Amino acid sequence: MAEAERPLRADARRNRERILASAGELFARQGNAVQMEEIAAHSGLGMGTLYRHFPSKRDLLVAVVRERFQNMSVLAREAESIADPGVAFETVLHRYLETADGDSAFQLALLGSTGLQWDGAEQQKAEFAEIVTRIIARAVAAGHLRADFTFSDFPVLACGIMSTMYFRPSRNSDWRRHLDLVLNGIRADPARSAPAHP
Missing domain, CATH: 1.10.357.10 (Tetracycline Repressor, domain 2)
Known part of the structure; x- marks a missing residue:
């Protein structure tokens, strides 16, 4: 079962929401050209956290x-x-x-x-x-x-x-x-x- 489909701990849920908010803002401005590193930096989270929630940019989009x-x-x-x-x-x-x-x-x-x-x-x-x-x-x-x-x-x-x-x-x-x-x-x-x- 994908992490997004399991009940998430409060901290994991907050991290996921931060990633989605940052990704939504950056995708809106840059389209598909935005890089995962930019999304992680914008959300203030590490690449490991980003990839645990979303294994690829396509999954995130x-x-x-x-x-x-x-x-x-x-x-x-x-x-x-x-x-x-x-x-x-x-x-x-x-x-x-x-x-x-x-x-x-x-x-x-x-x-x-x-x-x-x-x-x-x-x-x-x-x-x-x-x-x-x-x-x-x-x-x-x-x-x-x-x-x-x-x-x-x-x-x-x-x-x-x-x-x-x-x-x-x-x-x-x-x-x-x-x-x-x-x-x-x-x-x-x-x-x-x-x-x-x-």
């Missing part, structure tokens, strides 16, 4: 991404509680993208540019997908989204906008404007006023 998806499931549940189906959908999409804004590693992981396989984060990803599927179904039934829109379109749409966020193809690239343009294309009635972003 999966843990960071898993944590991000756990947080996104929380925001998705919050969006699902919104009474207006259209506002619920646009809220979850907007917050999903805001979570990735400024986080290079998460953007690259979602764009598939890290070679990261999702073994280790499937449960968190599936939970998020289940909630967003319900939000989409409600928005389609209410006539807010075009009838053929499904959850499989969600990551395609989000990755397209995220590529604007990450690559910034022009000096004035603005992922929020890209999002507004895309939303106008998937609303069942493009003339409908966009719900205010939260």
Whole structure:
């Protein structure tokens, strides 16, 4: 059983949390280029402690991404509680993208540019997908989204906008404007006023 799956002593749990916090901050700034030595130094822990918790950088990145998806499931549940189906959908999409804004590693992981396989984060990803599927179904039934829109379109749409966020193809690239343009294309009635972003 991996150390992360066993009940950890209080000091070991604190060390793991320090590593994840440092890794999350450094991955966000530097993407996959960050080195394990940098993460250990940033967390104030030794390399031995780091490798006991995470045998490789890939293991650490999966843990960071898993944590991000756990947080996104929380925001998705919050969006699902919104009474207006259209506002619920646009809220979850907007917050999903805001979570990735400024986080290079998460953007690259979602764009598939890290070679990261999702073994280790499937449960968190599936939970998020289940909630967003319900939000989409409600928005389609209410006539807010075009009838053929499904959850499989969600990551395609989000990755397209995220590529604007990450690559910034022009000096004035603005992922929020890209999002507004895309939303106008998937609303069942493009003339409908966009719900205010939260």
